[in-house]
Amino acid sequence: MDRRDAKSAYLDIVRVCSYSYPLMNDTKKRLITSALPYVNNIPHLGNLIQVLSADVFARYCRLQGYETLYVCGTDEYGTATETRALEEGITPKELCDRYHKMHTDIYRWFNISFDKFGRTSTPEHTQITQGIFLDLYNNGFINERTIQQLYSEKSKMFLADRYVRGTCPNCGYVDARGDQCENCGKLLDPSELIDPRSIIDDSRPVMRETSHLYIDLPAVLPKLQQWMQEASVRGNWARNAVQMTQAWIRDGLKERSITRDLKWGIPVPLEQYHDKVFYVWFDAPIGYISITASLTSEWERWWKNPEEVSLFQFLGKDNIPFHTVVFPCSLLGSGRNWTMLHHMSSTEYLNYESGKFSKSKGVGVFGNDVMDTGIPADVWRFYVYYNRPETSDTVFTWSDFQEKTNGELIGNLSNLVNRTLTFVSRYYNGEVPEAPTDEARQSEIYPGSGSFWQDVRDAEKEITDLLEWAGLRDAFRKIFFLSSYGNRIFQAAEPWKMRTERPESAGAVLHDLVYLVRDLAILIAPYIPETSARIARFLGDTPIGWNLLGNDNPKIGRIAAPEILFRLLENDEIERLRTRFSGTQAERRDAAAKLESTPAPAVEVISETELPARFAAQVELRVARITSIERHPKADKLYIESIDLGSEQRTIVSGLVPHYSEEELLGHNIIVVANLKPAKLRGVESQGMLLAASDSTAVDVIFADFAEPGTRITVQGNETGIADSLPEIDIDTFFSLPIRAEGGRVAVAKAELQAAGTTLTTRRVADGKVG
Secondary structure, X not given: OOHHHHHHHHHHHHHHHOOOOOOOOOOXXXXXXXXXXXXXXXXXXXXXXXXXXXXXXXXXXHHHOOOEEEEEEEEOXXXXXXXXXXXXXXXXXXXXXXXXXXXXXXXXXXXXXXXXXXXXXXHHHHHHHHHHHHHHHHOOOEEEEEEEEEEEOOOOEEOOHHHEEEEOOOOOOOXXXXXXXXXXXXXXXXXXXXXXXXXXXXXXXXEEEEXXXXXXXXXHHHHHHHHHHHHHHHOOOOHHHHHHHHHHHHOOOOOEEOEEOOOOOOEOOOHHHOOOEEOHHHHOOOHHHHHHHHHOOOOHXXXXXXXXXXXEEEEEHHHHHHHHHHHHHHHHHHOOOOOOEEEEEEEOOEEEOOEEOEOOOOEOOEHHHHHOOOOOHHHHHHHHHHOOOOOOOEEEOHHHHHHHHHHHHHHHHHHHHHHHHHHHHHHOOOOOOOOOOHHHHOOOOOOOOOOHHHHHHHHHHHHHXXXXXOOHHHHHHHHHHHHHHHHHHHHHHOHHHHHHHOHHHHHHHHHXXXXXXXXXXXXXXXXXXXXXXXXXXXXOOOOOOHHHOOOOOOOXXXXXXXXXXXXXXXXXXXXXXXXXXXXXXXXXXXXXXXXXXXXXXXXXXXXOOOHHHHHHHHOOEEEEEXXXXXXOOOOOOOEEEEEEOOOOEEEEEEOOOXXXXXXHHOOOEEEEEOXXXXXXXXXXXXXOEEOEEEOOOOEEEOEOOOOOOOOEEEEOOOOOOOOOOOOOEOHHHHXXXXXEEEOOEEEEOOEEEXXXXXXXXXXXXXOEEEX
């Protein structure tokens, strides 16, 4: 890669970052909420988007120095909870306690920085909800209606909306809920269903008279329209939020029932309605207020202080009308000076493989599943943000998860961090070179018309402007464009040559790249905070603050030799996970039970004493020198290496970009599986495979600079009687005869591997698998 490539990379960043985005210029306190997850099930990745999105924004606001409060909690009242508890034979409170803990554990594992993760089954929630209702009632915005409601004669009870299912009159879906069709999303009244049935007793309900309370949305509409006309513009609402709200208003607002025939809920504070509770969609958004009240007695400083507080809400598109119509109408109609919605960040749907995530059907990857994969939380956070459905639906696929993680998180960001800090640690004794002169910074190694730091600052300003308005995905991707720019600068400068030919220029590049790494640690801190903290430790515990971006103060102390940030996601691991999480949760449980009851098939058992001889008879290992190396043009994590095996030249492909720079490999002797069947990797044939040890933190190439190319590797105790060359083997055969690093020595079942009588050893991985 030459300097023109680096210049092209910079121009790409400028092109991607150059667009108009309104500046907020708002230093008010930031009040942040994410949609309250319903408590009767475990959240899947699609549900987690909202709490994760709000977490990024909250972390960013804190780094900017804004006074910030992020609240969320479990939404616990309603029919679904009562129904689930009835099915399980426990009380609704017991069910809520169990799932609240599950939610709390999952969000803690994901490192969500709530100021308060509460719940709606609290005295504060009852008090505030009843207070808002009484304000509405006294202001004339609550109407009493006698209606015809479905009644189960078999169970002798009126049926709340979710106790009824039937055929949707809009799309014909045969299992629509009484409140909303899961298939088409249309909000329903249970009486609209075709062929309704009670889920309590499977009887066909009949219509009977009963009385309920309704919020008079048409009467509040003038207040709503006046507020929305200003708020949607000033708060830069997402397009889908504006469109959906306008559609509700255009189609005509109707009175909406806010009471239900349940026991598990907030009692209506009117004597004549003592046997009814509030509908969950009336009380749930009030949970944001009550959860704050359960955190601090000064909750009104946040919720009754619109002059000093901006409210940011994060939710999915199916929740939009309740946050732009129903909840605002409740607050406006109360007549109090509430803090109202400023900016809404509403996402589209995240789908799963070829279908949809579904809590009710158990389809997809759920929070507890993620915790059991062995993949760190920051990797999952990375992919959710990189693939966030901001303006259109996106799809989670295991192959894309692997590709984006290995290519961007590891091949791009981790690669820049590792190669830059490793170079400074090794060749500058961990000391960051002095800040370069202006002349050095203006040398030809830097692309673009301005200085390196002006280029970086322009990109950082675009990222900041996006984050001010919660443009989380675009900001995140621009961070990776900036990281890619740094990688190309490193590659174009060739500091391994420049440090001897032009040491001042090499120092300029390395100084600036180290501080770019520091800036990237700041930029990623809201998204992948544990990774940011690790990079800061590599940089001598450098401080992380948004005000530090774009300059080299304070000075970075001594750099520690960096560790590998992430391990690659291998094909076999991804395939196992894809298979493991296919189908529904129920199908997975059935398959696991069947597997436990099925006798395991007979397999060939190779004793440990036989393994060394079996290995020596099947695997041909030889020393090879890397004579040239280049990046694979179609894969960010792959190198293409030309190797000298003494008697022949070959080409191999290895996935070492995230772990080694070219200069760390070029000219060194390595170990190659010489009789491995050739395989094409992204269009390039690899005629063998080099050996490297690995554990959960590092990949360690096994070097053999003490031996000549072509030297045959022998297995201790099996040095004689082996053919000069062995038949080709496939990759599965090779891995069935495992090699391991044990105490820094490479061995097969305790039998050490040797080249010219010298045992092969590792440098970075003392104990781990070799392949």
